[in-house]
Amino acid sequence: MADKREKWILMAVLPFIAVLLLAVWSVKPRVDEVRTIDSKAGTWDLAAAGFEQSAVRLDGDVEYVPDALLSPEEFSRRGDIQAGQPGDETQYATSRMRLIIPSGSYLICGYSVDFASRMYVNGELLFEAGAPGDSRESARPGVKFFVLPVSPDENGEIVIVQQASNFIHKDGGSYGHFYIGTPEQIDQYISRNLWPEVILMGVYLVLFVVHLILYLMMRNYKPNLLFALFCLTWFVRTGVTGQRLLDVILPKLPWVVLFRLEYLTMPLSGILLVWLLYLIFPGVLQKWFSLAASILCGAVAVLDVFASTLLISYTAVWRVVLLGVIALYFFVRLILRWRRPAAEQAAVLSGFAFLVFAAVWDMCYHRDVFLLPALRFAISEVAIAVFVLFAMTAMFFGTMREVRMAREREERMAAEKAAAEELARLKGEFYTDLSHEMKTPLTVMVANAEFAARNIRAGAIDEETGVDLDAIAAEGRRLAKLVNGLVNLNRMRDKGAQDTVVSLAKLTEETARTYKALAEKQGSRLSVEIESGLPAVNGNADQLAQVVINLLANAGRHTRDGVITVSLRRESGRLRLEVADTGDGISPEILPHIFDRFCRGDESGTGLGLAICREIIENHGGKIDIQSDMGKGTTVWFTLPVIGE
Incomplete structure (x- = not known):
């Protein structure tokens, strides 16, 4: 949605930028506004030149x-x-x-x-x-x-x-x-040539400062730095060509420095542009090509700094060829790896398209072919400015995306911090609960051990001594169950690599068959109702079997001479498994906390079974819930998503 909105913005902004810069550049005097008079053997007859009309x-x-x-x-x-x-x-x-x-x-x-x-x-x-x-x-x-x-x-x-x-x-x-x-005509001619270039230099300088600040604020987004340096390069180039405004600003600057700067800006622009394209169009330009192009442009730049001006002048055509080869390679790679461009990529490509259009325009212009008679001037220089402002738009979208990503990172870090704090709190509660749950049986074991030891030392071993030892054994078994439950709870969390396609119907049927004899031993009847043709689920078969076993064990522990019903059916794109019993039920005080760790309905359990069931079901993308009436029975059910829905 955001990318679509950005492209609508591009469709409105980019044509406006192009038209605005063409309007600024159209201020420069056109060819047909000034009369051209040729000499005859070194003499110009201007007697009838009509200076009252034009220069x-x-x-x-x-x-x-x-x-x-x-x-x-x-x-x-x-x-x-x-x-x-x-x-x-x-x-x-x-x-x-x-x-x-x-x-x-x-x-x-x-x-x-x-x-x-x-x-x-x-x-x-x-x-x-x-x-x-x-x-x-x-x-x-x-x-x-x-x-x-x-x-x-x-x-x-x-x-x-x-x-x-x-x-x-x-x-x-x-x-x-x-x-x-006349003085008025020449002053106007100079002003109309001067001010468009002043405006362009001002635009380049402002863009350099703005994007340098943006880079200093968000160093992760390197295109801002490259674009800032590119704008600075073209600020200098505009100042040493055309009206040579840099010579006016710095009149004592030696001519050879201005000459070298004019040539040096081309290879520097090539280096900056290559890496800008490398970052904005990931995967289009290989890193080796960007390095090779930078080395070649760097070699030309070294030549511009240290070689004689005469030698530099002979390289003018070759440096244009080098930049042309880089541009051609980029377009070939772009076509071969074409995919729908993002907003910032579309802006840069639009700038390139305008540069190509400007090259065709100027070829026609220099052959006296005017594509638009109202615009009779070359536009190559303004095309560079259009490209820069289009790239500025791309940098804007890229910067905004970086801001969004930074905000998301901050939110994610805040969420992780909150999760860590919550984990620390739960960890503290867990240790407190664990200490409490282990303290009770240990206290009973110590007390009974002391009584038994006292009787044994006194030689008064009687029935009470046996009771004390039985109590120690019972509490030991309860501690063993508690530790076993904690181990299962921890093991259950490491399930991802074992997920497979599971037939919950087959798993339920096999588990119920195993448990049926135990239910009958307690005088209860186990009923299994499984809807035919049920789809499979994705998950860990051992863990899901553990859930069914835990639910059946809870039902059997609280049901004597009753009925336990296991049912499985499809419901709204999910499978719903229910275990219902006609046993004792759960008290209303305990029911809201029944899935919490160490919450027990009686003293025979560890309080971990239903907590383990909930974590297993929720980790499988399902939901689990319970309903119970004291003296009437309990129903526990869970749902799991089926494969493909």
């Missing part, structure tokens, strides 16, 4: 001089200027962009050229990211997001000269990919 994205070729770091003046004097984009094989170059634009104040924004750059606008140095150089030793890498105020010169042009170098990555950066517009 403009600059794309296309630039003028450049390879293998040279030049000032604007030096660039103008060069005769080897080329048009196009410096390729990845060009490790350092200087480029120039000419923007023909109406007069006014503008802002340009974008990321600096990878992986060190210096920018001049109309001959004035306005921006540096790292320090471009003509060798690995002289260059200092750095990448930053820039926002610069610009205005056309007296010729109506904005001339941008950039020096850039790259000795630390296999891919070179693109030159000339900027956004330009």
